[in-house]
Amino acid sequence: MSDTSTPRLTARQAIALLTEDFTEDFTEDFTADPAEDLTTQDPTTQGPTYDPAESPSPSPHPKPDGPLDWQGYGASLARAVERTGEQESVVCGRAVIGGTRAVVVSFEFGFLGGSLGTRTGDLIEAAHVYARARRLPVVSLIATGGSRMQEGMLALTQLQRVARQSALTSDAGVPQLAVLRDPTTGGGWATLGAGADMIVALPGAQVGFAGSRVRPADADPAAYTAEAQFASGHVDAVVRGEDLRAEVSLRLRLLTSPGSGLPAPVPPAQGDIRLPESGWDAVEAARAPGRPRAEAYLDAYFTERTAVSGDRCGGRDPGMLCGFGLHEGRTIAYAAQCGTATRPSGYRTAARLIRLAGRLGLPVLTLVDTPGAANDAAAEAAGAGPAIAELFTAVATARVPVTTLLIGEGGSGGALALAAPGNTWATPSSYFSVIAPEPAAAILKRPAGLVRQTADELRLRPQDLVDLGVVRGVVGG
Numbered sequence: 001m002s003d004t005s006t007p008r009l010t011a012r013q014a015i016a017l018l019t020e021d022f023t024e025d026f027t028e029d030f031t032a033d034p035a036e037d038l039t040t041q042d043p044t045t046q047g048p049t050y051d052p053a054e055s056p057s058p059s060p061h062p063k064p065d066g067p068l069d070w071q072g073y074g075a076s077l078a079r080a081v082e083r084t085g086e087q088e089s090v091v092c093g094r095a096v097i098g099g100t101r102a103v104v105v106s107f108e109f110g111f112l113g114g115s116l117g118t119r120t121g122d123l124i125e126a127a128h129v130y131a132r133a134r135r136l137p138v139v140s141l142i143a144t145g146g147s148r149m150q151e152g153m154l155a156l157t158q159l160q161r162v163a164r165q166s167a168l169t170s171d172a173g174v175p176q177l178a179v180l181r182d183p184t185t186g187g188g189w190a191t192l193g194a195g196a197d198m199i200v201a202l203p204g205a206q207v208g209f210a211g212s213r214v215r216p217a218d219a220d221p222a223a224y225t226a227e228a229q230f231a232s233g234h235v236d237a238v239v240r241g242e243d244l245r246a247e248v249s250l251r252l253r254l255l256t257s258p259g260s261g262l263p264a265p266v267p268p269a270q271g272d273i274r275l276p277e278s279g280w281d282a283v284e285a286a287r288a289p290g291r292p293r294a295e296a297y298l299d300a301y302f303t304e305r306t307a308v309s310g311d312r313c314g315g316r317d318p319g320m321l322c323g324f325g326l327h328e329g330r331t332i333a334y335a336a337q338c339g340t341a342t343r344p345s346g347y348r349t350a351a352r353l354i355r356l357a358g359r360l361g362l363p364v365l366t367l368v369d370t371p372g373a374a375n376d377a378a379a380e381a382a383g384a385g386p387a388i389a390e391l392f393t394a395v396a397t398a399r400v401p402v403t404t405l406l407i408g409e410g411g412s413g414g415a416l417a418l419a420a421p422g423n424t425w426a427t428p429s430s431y432f433s434v435i436a437p438e439p440a441a442a443i444l445k446r447p448a449g450l451v452r453q454t455a456d457e458l459r460l461r462p463q464d465l466v467d468l469g470v471v472r473g474v475v476g477g
Contacts, residue, residue: 005356006241011091011108014404024093026130070150071146076112084110088119092127096248100256105133106141113449115143116187117151119448121158128165131146134293137175137252142193143363145387146186147409166195175255176198177248178228186209197356198251200237201226202352233310235344254324257331259362263401264332266425266475267301272407273428273476275463279455283437286409294321294336294367297407308353315345315382322353324390333357335418336367339408341374344387350418351394366418373414393419406430406471433460
């Protein structure tokens with residue numbers, strides 16, 4: 001770790017960063033509270049009922065030195081227990097984090113490097129079973145070097161087990177949040193970490209599939225840090241230890257607040273509400289440097305919000321803001337273009353956001369504002385076409401209502417991919433067009449003096465879009 005890194009924490013110190021209310025078991029009666037009796041769960045509610053048969057049985061260790069008869073393994077376990085005071089490499093329990101009830105899985109790196117063994121798999125599976133039954137979010141505080149060598153392939157196959165539990169929890173519409181501590185490597189990163197709905201990391205933490213002892217000798221250590229993973233779009237935020245409780249509390253509150261099945265309301269127009277007289281007036285209004293941008297709309301619309309950042313494929317686009325916000329007491333997901341050419345990573349991040357909102361049952365608001373998709377060589381190499389296709393598909397198959405507001409430029413398919421069919425609105429300082437007037441004139445071999453005429457012929461003004469049935473109305477017009 002660098003000098004600016006967060007000190008390496010024990011499992012219980014990590015828990016204490018988030019909550020002082022922690023109970024280390026899942027033994028409470030599942031049906032003690034009639035209001036939470038899962039045997040009579042409303043059939044319209046997402047997620048399975050509790051099945052006692054789903055609770056995992058402890059994995060036996062019939063041999064003192066484990067399933068492989070690894071010489072000295074039993075003694076190593078005994079020393080780990082004595083040194084850490086823990087019985088395994090994870091501590092699991094119930095907690096209240098910022099007013100939100102949650103299930104917590106915290107790794108103890110001092111216990112054989114936080115490695116995953118068969119008993120670790122038992123505990124993590126039990127945590128997820130309980131979380132699904134109670135519909136409680138799962139918060140994983142990860143610090144691990146990977147799978148436990150002394151248990152061989154039985155340890156490695158715990159990754160499949162953990163991945164299955166995470167997938168079942170996701171399918172049940174139960175949120176998962178990962179906090180990456182130092183180090184988060186190997187299978188722990190490739191399952192509970194990278195597979196979470198939202199990921200935050202502590203500064204300077206080692207994060208990567210390859211641990212420090214198995215990387216290439218000439219590897220740059222800076223590439224295996226929380227900051228590098230954030231820059232590459234794999235982590236949503238890097239958060240200081242003193243801010244962790246507030247950050248996790250906000251994310252949990254937004255992910256678990258009711259969103260209902262209603263569409264997201266349309267934000268009011270910002271600034272001038274006069275409709276443009278000509279097509280070129282509409283273009284100039286949308287391109288005006290002083291008009292309100294996405295940040296202004298989001299700040300005015302939400303009382304609180306938190307970001308989903310990065311496409312989990314190696315890229316981040318600062319020109320696409322995604323996340324969840326609180327509006328009039330309910331959570332709404334948002335994806336907003338910021339007036340720049342949208343990169344492939346921006347489209348993939350928006351698609352990721354819409355799919356997550358669908359699993360959680362939260363409506364989506366999109367703000368369209370782009371001259372078009374980025375079309376440079378780097379964008380093509382990064383898969384501009386497939387990324388736009390992914391977003392078109394995410395919007396078309398969304399399991400929740402999607403509402404769109406056109407707030408600036410609507411440049412061709414790069415803008416349309418983010419727009420909700422049949423539920424798009426426009427502001428007075430916006431336009432939507434199959435192509436911008438200048439390239440349209442060039443394609444038609446018209447002189448530059450006919451660009452304004454071309455803008456009129458494209459019928460791209462907000463009021464034209466209403467007449468054409470492309471948008472439902474002009475907000476503030």
